[in-house]
Amino acid sequence: MSTRQDRSGLGRRRFLTTAALSGATIVGASALGGLDADAAFAAEPSLDPAIAKSSFVEGRITGITGSILEVAGSQGGHSRVQMTNATSVWKGRATTAAVIEIGDGLYARGVDMPDGVVAADAVWVNIVNLDTQIRGIAKNRIHLAHGQHELVGNVLADTSASYAGRGLTSDLSRLRIGQHAQVLGAWRPSDDSVDVVRISVGH
Amino acid sequence: MLSLTTGLAPLVLAGLLGWTGAVKAFSKGTARTAPKTALARLLRSSDRATTVLRATGGVELALAASLLAVPATPAPGAATALLGAGFLGYLGYGRLKAPESSCGCSADENVPVTWRSFARAGLVLAGGVAAALADASWWSALGDRPAAGPVFLAVSALVLFALSADLDRWWLLPLRRTRLRVFGHPLLGGAPGEQVPVAATVELLENSLAWQAAAPVVRSALLDHWEEEGWRILLYSGVYGSGGDARPVQVVFALDATAGRDTPGDPMVRVSYVDADTGQALAAEELQTVPRRSALPMAG
Known part of the structure; x- marks a missing residue:
């Protein structure tokens, strides 16, 4: 958990702010659209190459073991979702994995690992x-x-x-x-x- | 009072069952709503559910007619009480099915079960019992109590009206609209500040050229956000490069905290990839060379 707290720590934020403001300035609009919560409900398959390689997990959380979420799919089946420091967590707003509870509904996008666990890039809770x-x-x-x-x-x-x-x-x-x-x-x-x-x- | 209730219960029930029965039996909407009912689940077919709903409508109409035409006999009242008990059982079944459908994740969201449906079915059951116990016809009960009778009928009708969710748009919604008009909109709140909500900044980012340039690198959804000196900083995680050279990065965007999608002009976004381990900025040149591209101007 220390790295997560560190990430939202003031020093870390100041560092990232400086990095952002000294970064490239890009001006212009695009119609590409988001990868955010809306993408979780996109009816048609996305053309985004990052999405095409992703796998999706949907269901109810039945157990939490360390940083692994046990998920019972609503259409049957069972998945294991690995949370990492780089995983974004949405529960009404951007938050941390600490707020995830057993019984919550979950929608996750991630990458299949060889051992069958899905390493989550992003999870949306409830x-x-x-x-x-x-x-x-x-x-x-x-x-x-x-x-x-x-x-x-x-x-x-x-x-x-x-x-x-x-x-x-x-x-x-x-x-x-x-x-x-x-x-x-x-x-x-x-x-x-x-x-x-x-x-x-x-x- | 008791004799008034038992005497006039058949009339009230006949009105209710006549109306709901006619709607179920003859309305075109029955076939449309049948697949959404718990009945369709129970019978595993919406065609069968439509048939059962129409048949129930027919039974309700027949009961309404017999309650009116054959007063002071226990049979129609008892049958109505049985129907009420059946409704309660059906609603209980729907209620049991409801928890799994309330999440929005799974399919069936249309179980029409509220406490009002239970109360109305309970009243049909109680009214049926009262009607079965009546020892005089409803017209003699009405004749005996020329003042109290109509008052009782009016109150009963109002109660049933209030318990019928399908009638809300005729009285409840206009009532609530009037309340908003009289007392003001409850969500008026203070004047919205200069700053737009975070969701609006995210929306602006996702419609920007900067997002298009960074999208192949970004993997997560919004990780964190904060404000500093008028800037809103949005943090994502991602992977830069491919194969063995792939580096975990943090992607930071900085946007004007007062700009949204409706703000005139092209969105201006500052973006940087920061190596998650070393803190080094990556691909600065690659991002610098993204060409400026303006949106097509609106005509008029």
Whole structure:
């Protein structure tokens, strides 16, 4: 764990900041798109060569042994996922492996090792991507209907919204009851609610 | 009060069952919603589920008619109570199936089971028992209590209305909209600051030429982020080079913390590969030579 703490340590951050600011400046837009959480839900196979060589693991975490996660696939089967210092962990936000718990849902991208373990490049914990309708708006939560399933979306400080395909903003005041909303979030197994990370409406 | 309840229960139940039965039996939506029900899982076929749903609708209509037409006999009430018990059992089955579908990872998300469905099925069961115990017809009960009767009917109708999730859009959503209009939008919060959310910076990065240049090297998703002097630093891990020369690197991007995808002009990103072991900057020249490329200007 010491290297992870070191990585987020102030000295390390200052060093990396200097490295970034003294690096190359690249100006310009591209339509290549992300490798991030959205890629976890990409329907079509990616053209990105890094993705083509990757393997994916999806399921529920049944055990944690050191830095290895035991995963029971939701379509059956069993996988072992090796976490490394270079593995990114998403659980509603970028975080560390310390927050992963037994029972969490997991989606991981990584590389197959000869011993059958998947060395993870990135894991997304409890990530959900839901097509919903907004049924109610309160101070710190949004009531959503997903199919005929009612669920509560928790609004957090860093919840962001996209309106009609525009860039993400922290302004949630343009959400309306009755709107259809695509919700990317982190499922909370304890109370079956969803922490809303990104809500997209009007697109 | 008790005689009023038992006397008028058939009328209330007939209204409820007549309406739900007609919707199930005749609505075109039945075939569309059948595959999403727990019934389709139970029967392993959405065609069979549609048939069963329509048949249940027929039974409900028949019960509604007999509750109205043959009062003060226990048979229709008992049959209705049986139907209510059946609904409760079915809902319990759906509830048992619900936990695995709530994650969003697996397929079925459409189990229509809330506490309100249970309450409504419970009322059908209780109403059936009350109707079976009635010793007078509903019209005589209504005639005996010209004031209390209609009040009871109205209250019962309101309760059933409130317990029917499919009617929410007619009253609950307009009510909530009105509340927002009167009391203001609860998520109005303070004015959003100069800085955009981290997710917006990531989105801007992923739409940038710098990301396109670095994508073959980047392996992880966002590892860490922080702000320094107006810059937002995004950290990823990756592998630079191939074969035996491959080096684990940290890929650091620096972006303007106030810029998002809607900010005019091309995104400007500073990027550097840092050797994860030695801290040396790698491939500086390679990144310097990425040509500047502007987005096509928008017409108008």
